[in-house]
Amino acid sequence: MKSLVIRPKFDDVTGYSYRWAEDTVQVLRPQGEVCDLGGGVVARGTVHECIGRDDPFFVVHYDHGEEEAWMGGPEERVIKIEDAPLLSGRVVYTMNCLSAKRLGAEAWKKGAIVYVGYAEVFAFMPEEEDLFRQAASHGLRLYVAEGVRDLPTIKAKMVEKYDEMIGQAKSYWTQIWLTHDRDALRVIADGVDEPKEECPVSRTIEFIFGRTVLEKLRGIRDSLYMRMALIFILVKL
């Protein structure tokens, strides 16, 4: 199974995430070829080229993030929310800020097997960085090296790992930020951390008929909008 690891390095903070991502490379390498992009600014085109060429089963991103994007450089967004379909059928594992909030939810809706990430800002203490580092890669290790496929179990074990790290932390300040990261962790998949629909109508349809029907209805709605827009333009012309 091929993998893509995106670990840009372009400031002090990404210096840490770049090093931490080495753990994921080590875990993934025995599984097959790893497209390891990092060490400097990573361009959006390079990431998309690698996905198109290698069709990786695992996609990993360790760096800065936003609610709707993964960063590859100070102004470079390597994956945006509209790229969510690219993550379909893949295991997506991230250690970045905020991306589980919207991008993760969208990726799962578009067919990602699982999206592991954080719904809030990720914070850590450099003086006890190893505790954060161990907890951050634990889920991938469980999935790849230990063969755990039950995603609710992976979530529970990752939370347990954070609790273990909290128990080992010397400083209360470190403990509270491990608590923060633990509670921001999302393992978005069927039956665990499933994002809730904001619209009450969508929520009701999903509750009664399921997600597949909801997505089909959305497709019909979108094509209707498209046709109406085309008719409107033609009438105007």
Add this chain to the structure above:
Amino acid sequence: MSEVKQLEREVLRFLETRNNSWTFIFGADKLSKDDTIKRFKNDKKFRGLVLTLAVKRAIDSFKVETDEVPRHPPKV
């Protein structure tokens, strides 16, 4: 003095007693001891987050005592 004010004062005292090389990473920001103190004093949202987490941590500690949260002894 209310407990919240007292907690706020203790967090500040904790930060002020760190050595000068102390750093904290909050998202994309690398904060020095002074940056963190400044942020704690001026950024209401950040201050609220720290205080909430401090209380949450205390609640978790009680949960460990009642075995609701797994017990993980510190490494020796």
